[in-house]
Amino acid sequence: MGHSYVGETLASVQVGTLLLSLYFHSVTVGGAALKQEALFENGGTVLNHSMALVQRMETLLALGNGSDVTLRVQTLGTDEVKVIQAHTLVLTLQSDEFDELLLNRINGSSPLVLSEAPDCAAVFDKFIRYLYCGDISVRLDQAISLHKLASKYRVWALQQGLAQYMTQHLSSESPSGHVIxxxxxxxxxxxxxxxxxxxxxxxxxxxxxxxxxxxxxxxxxxxxxxxxxxxxxxxxxxxxxxxxxxxxxxxxxxxxxxxxxxxxxxxxxxxxxxxxxxxxxxxxxxxxxxxxxxxxxxxxxxxxASPIQLAKYFEVNCSIFTPRNYLSSSWGSPWVINSPTRDDRSFSFQTQLGPSGHDSSKRVTWNALFSPRWLPLSVRSTYTELGAMQPTRTDAGRPRIIVTPATSSPDFAGVSFQKTVLVMARQQGKVVVRHVYNFHQSTEESGDFLIDADLQRRVSEYLIDSSLYLHIVVKPLYHTLIVAKK
Structure with missing residues (x-):
C-alpha cells in the first residue's frame, strides 16, 4: 500500500521546543534545508530553515533529550505498554486534551497513563511524531485510527486533514475495501x-x-x-x-x-x-x-398493460415505476469527446421508450450536441429545420450539452424524460463517476453543467487522457393522467 502525505494539506501547526514556540508553514518532507520563500523590492529575502528544525524535533523525540513527561500507552485488552519520553511544551501547544491532562496531574513527576484501543495504540508513535514534526504518512487502513486519536486529543488540524484525506481517497484500491x-x-x-x-x-x-x-x-x-x-x-x-x-x-x-x-x-x-x-x-x-x-x-x-391504461387505476409516480440510473444500452450510451475544447460535437443514440413491457419494443432516437462555448438562449439562434438548437459560439461561453429526441411520436403521451449526464474521472488510477448532472425536460439551460471545469488544462479532473468521458442516461417517467379509481 502506497503512502500519502497529509502534512501538505493540513492547516499550519504550532510546534514548540523546550525554550520557545516556533511556527511551521506548509511542511514538506524531502525539501531543501534552505529555501528562499519570497523576494522583497529592497533586495531582502526570507530564509526558511524549517526542514532543519523538523529534523531536530524528530531527533528530540527519538532520543528523549530534555524530556519532562513520560507517556505510558497501554493497549486495551492486552499487557502491551509503550513508553514515550515526551516534552510538556510540545504536547500542550499541539493538543488541548494533553494540556488538560498534564495540568490536572496530581503528581507532576509521575508518568501519564493513556489507554488506547489496539488499532490506535498501533499508530500512537506516528500520532506523537506529528505533534513534533507537523507531517504524517497515512495508509488507508490507518486513517480511522489516526482520526480517532486526533479527535480524542483535540488536534483539530490533523482531524480535518484526515477527513480531507479520506474524502480524496474514496476510489483508492484496497484489498478488503474501505469506503463502507x-x-x-x-x-x-x-x-x-x-x-x-x-x-x-x-x-x-x-x-x-x-x-x-x-x-x-x-x-x-x-x-x-x-x-x-x-x-x-x-x-x-x-x-x-x-x-x-x-x-x-x-x-x-x-x-x-x-x-x-x-x-x-x-x-x-x-x-x-x-x-x-x-x-x-x-x-x-x-x-x-x-x-x-x-x-x-x-x-x-x-x-x-398500456401505461396510459394503467395510469387510470394506479399511482405510477411511486418508486416501483421510477428508474434508477441504469448503464445498460436500453437506457443510454457512453460518449467519449476527444479534445473537448476544439469545436461542437454531435452524437446520436437510441433508448427504450419506457420500462414497461408494453413499450419494450419501441425506441426513441436522441440527438446529443456538446458545445465547449455556448451563450444563453437570449443570444442564440433559432431552431433549424431539424429541430436541433444551434449554439452561438464564443470564447466567452461555457460548456453546454443538449439532448433532444430526433422525432416526436404519439407514444410520448404520458411520458417525460429525465436526462442524466455522468462525467467520469480517473482517481488513484481507477475510472469513477466524478460528477452527475440531472436535467428534466430541457437540457440546454442547466446552469451548472461543467461550470467549474477547466477543459483547457490537460490535467483537469474532468478529463481522462485529454478526453471528456460522458455517459448519457435517459430515464422515462410515466405520469398519472386520471385520478385512480377507489
Missing amino acids: GWYQYAAQVGDAALQDSCLQYLSWNLSSVLQSREWSSISEDLLLSLLQRSDLILGSELELYEALEAWISHNQPASPTVERALKAIRYGMIPPHHLFRLQKQSSLMVKYYESVRDILYLAFQFHS
Whole structure:
C-alpha cells in the first residue's frame, strides 16, 4: 500500500521546543534545508530553515533529550505498554486534551497513563511524531485510527486533514475495501460531510461496489438507505437484486430486514422474463414470496398493460415505476469527446421508450450536441429545420450539452424524460463517476453543467487522457393522467 502525505494539506501547526514556540508553514518532507520563500523590492529575502528544525524535533523525540513527561500507552485488552519520553511544551501547544491532562496531574513527576484501543495504540508513535514534526504518512487502513486519536486529543488540524484525506481517497484500491468502513465510522462520530461523501461515492459507483469484497460488510442501515435511492448508478435493477441476494446469504439478517430490503427492489424495472425466472429459481424469492407477492403482481400488471391504461387505476409516480440510473444500452450510451475544447460535437443514440413491457419494443432516437462555448438562449439562434438548437459560439461561453429526441411520436403521451449526464474521472488510477448532472425536460439551460471545469488544462479532473468521458442516461417517467379509481 502506497503512502500519502497529509502534512501538505493540513492547516499550519504550532510546534514548540523546550525554550520557545516556533511556527511551521506548509511542511514538506524531502525539501531543501534552505529555501528562499519570497523576494522583497529592497533586495531582502526570507530564509526558511524549517526542514532543519523538523529534523531536530524528530531527533528530540527519538532520543528523549530534555524530556519532562513520560507517556505510558497501554493497549486495551492486552499487557502491551509503550513508553514515550515526551516534552510538556510540545504536547500542550499541539493538543488541548494533553494540556488538560498534564495540568490536572496530581503528581507532576509521575508518568501519564493513556489507554488506547489496539488499532490506535498501533499508530500512537506516528500520532506523537506529528505533534513534533507537523507531517504524517497515512495508509488507508490507518486513517480511522489516526482520526480517532486526533479527535480524542483535540488536534483539530490533523482531524480535518484526515477527513480531507479520506474524502480524496474514496476510489483508492484496497484489498478488503474501505469506503463502507469510513461511512460507518463517519456516522458513528457525526462527521456529516465525510458521511455524505462516502454515500455519494457508493451511490455513483455502485456497480463496482457490488462486485467487491466490501459489499458483504455493508451494514443493514446503509443497505436499506441505498435501496431507497433513485440516483444509484448501476447496470440494471436485476444486478441490484442479485447483489442483495448475495448479501442476505452472507449476513443472514433477521426476516424483517430481508422483507424491507426485498420490498425496496424496483421490480417494475426488471423485464418480465427475468421476473418469471426469479420466482422459480431464486431461493430467496421462493422463501419470501408471500411478502413481495403483491408488488410482483403490480409489476406484471405494469408490464402487460398500456401505461396510459394503467395510469387510470394506479399511482405510477411511486418508486416501483421510477428508474434508477441504469448503464445498460436500453437506457443510454457512453460518449467519449476527444479534445473537448476544439469545436461542437454531435452524437446520436437510441433508448427504450419506457420500462414497461408494453413499450419494450419501441425506441426513441436522441440527438446529443456538446458545445465547449455556448451563450444563453437570449443570444442564440433559432431552431433549424431539424429541430436541433444551434449554439452561438464564443470564447466567452461555457460548456453546454443538449439532448433532444430526433422525432416526436404519439407514444410520448404520458411520458417525460429525465436526462442524466455522468462525467467520469480517473482517481488513484481507477475510472469513477466524478460528477452527475440531472436535467428534466430541457437540457440546454442547466446552469451548472461543467461550470467549474477547466477543459483547457490537460490535467483537469474532468478529463481522462485529454478526453471528456460522458455517459448519457435517459430515464422515462410515466405520469398519472386520471385520478385512480377507489
